[in-house]
Amino acid sequence: MKGKLFGIGVGPGDPELITVKAVNVLKEVAVVCVPQAMPGKPSLALKIAQDYLSEDIEILELVLPMTENQDELERAWQDAGLKILEQLEKGKNVAFLTLGDPSIYSTYSYVSKVIKRMAPYIEIETIPGITSFSLAAARAGVPLVEKDESLIILPVGDRQILLDSLIGESNVVLMKISRDFDFVVDALENSERMDNAFLVSRCGQKEEKILKNIGNLKGQKIDYMSLIISKNQGEEL
Amino acid sequence: MKGKLFGIGVGPGDPELITVKAVNVLKEVAVVCVPQAMPGKPSLALKIAQDYLSEDIEILELVLPMTENQDELERAWQDAGLKILEQLEKGKNVAFLTLGDPSIYSTYSYVSKVIKRMAPYIEIETIPGITSFSLAAARAGVPLVEKDESLIILPVGDRQILLDSLIGESNVVLMKISRDFDFVVDALENSERMDNAFLVSRCGQKEEKILKNIGNLKGQKIDYMSLIISKNQGEEL
Numbered sequence: 001m002k003g004k005l006f007g008i009g010v011g012p013g014d015p016e017l018i019t020v021k022a023v024n025v026l027k028e029v030a031v032v033c034v035p036q037a038m039p040g041k042p043s044l045a046l047k048i049a050q051d052y053l054s055e056d057i058e059i060l061e062l063v064l065p066m067t068e069n070q071d072e073l074e075r076a077w078q079d080a081g082l083k084i085l086e087q088l089e090k091g092k093n094v095a096f097l098t099l100g101d102p103s104i105y106s107t108y109s110y111v112s113k114v115i116k117r118m119a120p121y122i123e124i125e126t127i128p129g130i131t132s133f134s135l136a137a138a139r140a141g142v143p144l145v146e147k148d149e150s151l152i153i154l155p156v157g158d159r160q161i162l163l164d165s166l167i168g169e170s171n172v173v174l175m176k177i178s179r180d181f182d183f184v185v186d187a188l189e190n191s192e193r194m195d196n197a198f199l200v201s202r203c204g205q206k207e208e209k210i211l212k213n214i215g216n217l218k219g220q221k222i223d224y225m226s227l228i229i230s231k232n233q234g235e236e237l
Numbered sequence: 238m239k240g241k242l243f244g245i246g247v248g249p250g251d252p253e254l255i256t257v258k259a260v261n262v263l264k265e266v267a268v269v270c271v272p273q274a275m276p277g278k279p280s281l282a283l284k285i286a287q288d289y290l291s292e293d294i295e296i297l298e299l300v301l302p303m304t305e306n307q308d309e310l311e312r313a314w315q316d317a318g319l320k321i322l323e324q325l326e327k328g329k330n331v332a333f334l335t336l337g338d339p340s341i342y343s344t345y346s347y348v349s350k351v352i353k354r355m356a357p358y359i360e361i362e363t364i365p366g367i368t369s370f371s372l373a374a375a376r377a378g379v380p381l382v383e384k385d386e387s388l389i390i391l392p393v394g395d396r397q398i399l400l401d402s403l404i405g406e407s408n409v410v411l412m413k414i415s416r417d418f419d420f421v422v423d424a425l426e427n428s429e430r431m432d433n434a435f436l437v438s439r440c441g442q443k444e445e446k447i448l449k450n451i452g453n454l455k456g457q458k459i460d461y462m463s464l465i466i467s468k469n470q471g472e473e474l
Binding site for chain 2: 007009011014015016017018019020021023024101102103104105106109110112116124126127128129130131134135137138139141142143144145146147148149150151152153154155157158161165170
């Protein structure tokens with residue numbers, strides 16, 4: 001019998017912010033896969049899950065580089081998929097760890113697609129996780145959305161899309177802000193959203209920072225694990 | 238010493254999809270508050286949390302009617318806030334249960350504001366939960382967002398806002414779809430998003446349904462705990 005693949009969201013950083021279901025699955029699987037930007041680099045996802053793993057669990061490190069090169073990425077996903085499939089074919093149950101939620105900007109979604117394509121007979125179960133933006137809102141004591149408000153989750157990339165998203169009435173979560181931080185600051189300023197915005201870095205980790213005067217950070221290097229929540233309404237921050 | 242208020246997300250329905258942190262807090266508090274649409278109505282949030290509560294815990298039912306009448310709502314929030322504050326003033330720690338995540342369309346955000354205003358000295362901690370849309374995506378095996386894609390979370394209300402949100406390149410989660418379901422179906426059809434959309438009802442509960450041919454449901458009454466995920470890209474569903 002083939003093994004089953006679990007995609008597991010371990011949450012944003014605090015080991016207590018993992019679900020009971022994830023803990024139960026992690027105790028049962030034979031292999032846990034840990035995505036790594038480069039070989040030997042310590043994994044935050046593994047650190048979060050560490051206390052919930054059985055002692056004899058096999059750790060499978062998968063190198064998934066942080067690159068914009070599509071060919072390189074696809075090769076890495078393919079390699080990772082093959083390594084996981086090898087374990088599944090042996091009948092071992094495998095958990096793939098992912099920070100936050102596996103449905104939101106996760107490498108797991110690409111790797112699981114490779115496996116689905118190569119081996120459609122493999123059973124796959126995805127276990128959702130707490131997103132960084134839910135925790136950021138909770139830590140700041142500010143709701144993300146109320147009543148009939150809408151929410152836009154947007155990674156910073158195309159500048160015009162960013163500007164358009166700030167014009168509307170939506171609450172906005174900006175991800176990957178370190179890519180173009182000074183432009184983001186100006187955009188918040190120009191759309192009169194600065195007073196209702198705050199920045200959260202390394203949410204749920206011991207280095208967590210919540211900063212309300214974002215304008216002062218212009219010109220500084222921002223930790224890549226940072227996001228901005230921009231409330232449209234006159235919420236007291 | 239005053240008690241502390243915890244806003245706790247219990248997740249979308251499956252009791253295993255609660256966080257370890259929520260479980261730990263629920264075992265320690267003296268009082269658990271359960272929002273109810275009407276007196277005596279069984280509470281799904283309480284059912285999810287039930288197994289994690291200590292035997293001698295005090296249950297405080299708070300009637301928070303599902304109405305669009307703003308005056309009635311504000312009176313109910315005020316009443317609920319006063320009842321909770323009474324417990325906190327006695328030095329009891331209180332947990333307020335909320336389905337899904339407390340930051341996303343939760344009554345908790347209004348009630349906690351009342352308490353903050355009346356008693357700013359009270360310590361409040363919000364514990365995030367798994368959202369219904371993260372679980373819906375996980376159950377369907379489809380990512381919500383990848384790469385530089387954006388995500389719009391939108392409760393169905395204003396028809397023009399709905400139409401505008403479907404024109405763009407974003408992935409869209411439509412909430413509260415039962416309010417205007419046939420219009421939603423037509424809007425998905427006209428924006429050529431029907432093939433990449435699916436509907437999830439009662440996600441994580443035993444009545445869970447995942448339906449891919451949404452057009453066939455036109456004219457039917459839709460369970461109010463339903464949402465639609467509309468993927469913009471040619472994802473295989």
